[in-house]
Structures are given as structure tokens and as C-alpha cells.
Amino acid sequence: MPSDSTIAPKGTGRLSATTGAQYARIHAVGGYRPERVITNDEVCTWIDSSDQWIRERSGIETRRWAAPDETVIDMAEKAARDVLTRSGIRPAQLGAVLVSTVTHPYQTPAAAPLLATRLGANGAPAFDISAACAGYCYGISLASDMVRGGSAEYVLVVGVEKLSAFTDKHDRGTAFIFGDGAGAAIVGPSDHPAIGPTVWGSDGEAWDTIRQRESWTHILNAWEDRQQSGQDSTIGMKGQSVFRWAVWGMAPVAQQALDKAGITVDDLDAFIPHQANMRIIDQLIKQLGMPADIPVARDIAQTGNTSAASIPLATERMLREGEAPHGGLALQIGFGAGLVYAAQVIELP
Numbered sequence: 001m002p003s004d005s006t007i008a009p010k011g012t013g014r015l016s017a018t019t020g021a022q023y024a025r026i027h028a029v030g031g032y033r034p035e036r037v038i039t040n041d042e043v044c045t046w047i048d049s050s051d052q053w054i055r056e057r058s059g060i061e062t063r064r065w066a067a068p069d070e071t072v073i074d075m076a077e078k079a080a081r082d083v084l085t086r087s088g089i090r091p092a093q094l095g096a097v098l099v100s101t102v103t104h105p106y107q108t109p110a111a112a113p114l115l116a117t118r119l120g121a122n123g124a125p126a127f128d129i130s131a132a133c134a135g136y137c138y139g140i141s142l143a144s145d146m147v148r149g150g151s152a153e154y155v156l157v158v159g160v161e162k163l164s165a166f167t168d169k170h171d172r173g174t175a176f177i178f179g180d181g182a183g184a185a186i187v188g189p190s191d192h193p194a195i196g197p198t199v200w201g202s203d204g205e206a207w208d209t210i211r212q213r214e215s216w217t218h219i220l221n222a223w224e225d226r227q228q229s230g231q232d233s234t235i236g237m238k239g240q241s242v243f244r245w246a247v248w249g250m251a252p253v254a255q256q257a258l259d260k261a262g263i264t265v266d267d268l269d270a271f272i273p274h275q276a277n278m279r280i281i282d283q284l285i286k287q288l289g290m291p292a293d294i295p296v297a298r299d300i301a302q303t304g305n306t307s308a309a310s311i312p313l314a315t316e317r318m319l320r321e322g323e324a325p326h327g328g329l330a331l332q333i334g335f336g337a338g339l340v341y342a343a344q345v346i347e348l349p
């Protein structure tokens with residue numbers, strides 16, 4: 001056996017490397033909201049609550065639920081087709097497909113490869129991102145870096161959730177919050193900076209603040225017992241801890257995203273935070289000292305909290321309803337189970 005010092009590397013310095021576009025931008029945003037509207041009154045047939053309490057504590061008036069046989073891939077496909085049409089990008093031009101979701105019911109395979117195939121994306125690389133309510137902003141960050149690094153020219157980013165399938169209808173702490181839906185964006189080359197630096201991170205110490213109650217291993221092992229309860233795989237949440245973390249922890253993250261982009265709140269044309277809870281949104285506005293005339297996404301009132309889908313759905317609504325200008329600057333921030341978070345300033349498509 002030769003000693004290490006006698007082995008000479010053969011190819012050092014001979015690898016070629018990719019370089020991409022100098023800058024990236026969001027070319028279009030699209031969305032899909034399932035047909036079935038669930039009112040607070042309907043929720044109150046499952047939990048001891050009232051329409052007034054739910055409106056006051058969360059700002060939610062209605063949420064959408066997918067049909068029982070409608071999957072996250074079905075919803076993702078509808079949002080993806082919408083954004084492809086709006087952007088004018090053909091499926092064959094997609095260099096990667098990223099799906100942010102925590103409610104695709106298969107541990108493997110991921111949702112993204114099947115979505116890519118359904119769209120006709122010619123075998124593009126495809127994978128899922130598990131970053132809960134921060135998943136869309138994680139996806140935008142990855143896609144931006146992929147476009148600039150040269151590993152893809154156009155990237156489809158989808159945030160999609162079927163939370164109705166993972167929510168305990170009888171849990172007063174979560175039953176009224178979650179909804180279903182899909183939002184999507186196409187990220188591609190730009191001739192000027194249009195996606196600011198991402199400020200992101202995680203705190204695994206607080207992993208049990210919002211989480212699936214039992215592991216899949218436990219659920220498989222306890223299959224027989226589960227026939228009795230049927231609730232092990234639903235999501236549990238320490239509501240007050242989440243609230244405090246979201247307000248006090250996320251305002252500085254949002255401020256850092258503004259600082260890193262080189263702008264102030266006064267330069268914003270829209271604020272699009274994760275649609276977690278209207279009171280969290282109001283507190284973030286206050287913490288950031290945001291001028292009263294800056295349009296703020298409040299899609300949660302009609303759509304509920306759709307986790308990874310909430311920011312693209314809220315963006316789609318603001319643009320469609322003329323609340324925010326095309327080409328304007330928006331601060332977006334996602335945060336949730338992990339705990340994980342990500343914020344960036346983007347130029348609206």
C-alpha cells in the first residue's frame with residue numbers, strides 16, 4: 001500500500017463549472033384555491049367556539065378545503081399550469097421543479113417528480129422541500145441561486161398543502177386555522193437584481209412547537225391501535241409559543257431582509273407575510289414601523305392558513321385585485337414548523 005503522500009491527484013483544476021444569469025427574478029405567480037368553502041359556522045359544528053371568536057383571534061372568515069379525492073399533486077398541477085400560462089414559459093423549458101409541502105402523504109417518492117411528469121417537463125430534476133410555512137421562501141431562495149449558478153434557466157416553485165387531511169377537526173387550537181390550496185412561481189433570468197438576499201434559518205430546539213404528533217414509524221407500529229383513534233398523524237401546536245416567536249422573532253428577520261436588500265420599509269410597494277394569523281400580521285407591521293399606506297396581504301381572511309401555499313396565493317390575489325403594482329417591491333417572510341424561517345425582498349412580476 002502506498003502512503004498517502006505518494007498519491008498525486010490526477011484532475012485538479014480540470015473540471016468545468018457552470019455559471020448562470022447574473023440576476024434572477026420571479027417571472028409570474030399563479031394559484032389554485034379548491035372549490036369547497038368552509039365557514040367558521042361549519043368549523044363550530046366540530047369545536048366549541050364561535051364565528052366571532054375565530055374572527056377576533058385569527059382574522060379568518062372562511063378557508064378552502066380540497067375534495068376528498070383531490071391530492072396535493074392535483075392542486076400543484078393546477079397552480080403550475082396557471083403560472084406557466086401567465087409566464088409564457090413552456091414546461092419543456094423548466095430546468096427544475098421544486099415542491100414545498102408537508103402534506104404530501106407519501107414519505108417517498110416526493111410529489112415533485114410526478115408533478116414534473118404531469119406537466120411534460122421532460123424529466124427535469126424535481127424534489128420536495130420540507131420547510132412548512134417557510135417552504136415557499138426557501139424555494140424562491142434555492143431557485144434564485146440555481147438560476148444564478150447555472151444549474152437551471154427556469155425553475156418552477158410550488159407551495160401546496162392539503163392541511164385538512166392532517167388537522168384534527170376536534171382540536172380547538174388548530175381546527176379553525178388551516179386550509180388547503182396551491183401557489184406557484186416561475187423563477188428565471190433577469191437583467192437587474194429582482195430577488196434580494198434571503199435571510200433564513202432554523203431553531204430545532206423548538207421542534208415540538210408545531211409538529212406531526214407521532215412519527216410515521218410509531219403510526220405504522222401502532223396500526224392496530226390507530227384504527228381506534230385515527231388522530232395520531234394530525235398536527236399539534238403550542239399556539240401561544242408560536243404567536244410570541246412569530247411576532248418577536250420574525251420582525252428582526254424581516255428587517256434584516258430589508259437591510260440586506262439595501263432598502264427601507266418606505267421603499268416597499270407591498271408586505272406579504274405568511275398568512276398565519278391576522279394578529280401576527282398586525283403585530284409585524286407595528287414592529288417594523290411600516291407606514292400605513294403600504295398594502296399588506298390579508299388573504300388569510302378568505303383562505304385560512306395554507307402553510308407553504310400562503311405567500312404565493314396572497315401574492316396572486318394582491319396582483320389580481322390591483323392591490324400591489326406589477327414590478328413593485330414586496331417584502332415576503334415565511335415561518336413555521338421546524339422551527340424554520342426565510343425572508344427576502346422581491347420585485348413583483
Ligand SMILES: CC(C)(COP(=O)(O)OP(=O)(O)OC[C@H]1O[C@@H](n2cnc3c(N)ncnc32)[C@H](O)[C@@H]1OP(=O)(O)O)[C@@H](O)C(=O)NCCC(=O)NCCS
Pocket residue numbers: 047048049050053054057058133172173174176177237238239240242243276277280305335336337
Ligand atoms: C391559536 C390561538 C388563536 C389561540 O389563542 P390564545 O389566545 O393563545 O388561546 P389560549 O389557548 O390561550 O386560550 C385562551 C382562551 O380561549 C379559549 N379558546 C381556545 N381556543 C378556542 C377556540 N377555538 N374557540 C373559542 N375559545 C377558545 C380557551 O379555552 C381560553 O379560555 P379561558 O381564558 O376561559 O381559559 C393563538 O395562540 C394563535 O394565534 N397562535 C398562533 C397560531 C398560528 O399562527 N399558527 C400558525 C403558525 S404557522
